[in-house]
Amino acid sequence: MTSPGARADQTPDELTVVRDAIATLAHLPGALLPMLHAVQDRLGHVPEAAVPLLAEALNLSRAEVHGVLSYYHHFRSSPPGRHIVQVCRAEACQARGAEALWAQACERLGCADDRHGSTRADGAVTLLPVYCLGLCASSPAMAVDERVHGRVSAERFERLVASLPGLEG
Numbered sequence: 001m002t003s004p005g006a007r008a009d010q011t012p013d014e015l016t017v018v019r020d021a022i023a024t025l026a027h028l029p030g031a032l033l034p035m036l037h038a039v040q041d042r043l044g045h046v047p048e049a050a051v052p053l054l055a056e057a058l059n060l061s062r063a064e065v066h067g068v069l070s071y072y073h074h075f076r077s078s079p080p081g082r083h084i085v086q087v088c089r090a091e092a093c094q095a096r097g098a099e100a101l102w103a104q105a106c107e108r109l110g111c112a113d114d115r116h117g118s119t120r121a122d123g124a125v126t127l128l129p130v131y132c133l134g135l136c137a138s139s140p141a142m143a144v145d146e147r148v149h150g151r152v153s154a155e156r157f158e159r160l161v162a163s164l165p166g167l168e169g
């Protein structure tokens with residue numbers, strides 16, 4: 001499986017990946033979601049070019065495929081940054097400073113305050129909101145390149161981010 005931080009220009013041909021997902025998963029009931037996951041796992045995102053192929057394979061309209069893509073925040077339509085920082089904005093974390101942590105993350109990482117997440121212009125990092133990382137008892141929580149961290153203070157956030165290549169200082 002490609003790491004979540006993989007860039008599209010390091011991945012196999014996009015349409016080949018989509019066709020592979022269709023060929024191997026079409027037999028499943030409710031195959032659209034498994035296909036979308038398979039494509040994103042390999043490419044780091046679900047390219048626009050996947051939509052007509054998936055729609056045709058599953059006898060769905062393009063609008064239906066788009067609807068599923070936009071409903072689940074997990075799916076990205078463009079390549080992610082080289083690092084992925086997720087900040088939990090669910091209830092338990094909100095009660096313990098998650099919104100301040102989110103604001104700090106937007107400013108420090110140079111990412112837009114967007115509820116769907118955003119990628120810095122230079123592609124160094126993608127900042128995503130998440131809604132529970134399973135660390136509610138140690139909130140506020142965040143994840144850096146899929147490694148989760150609890151009790152994240154402002155200082156700890158800075159240390160975690162500053163340890164990432166491309167995001168020092």
Ligand code: FES
Nearest residue numbers: 088093133135136
């Ligand atoms: S609410 Fe943030 S980890 Fe569960």
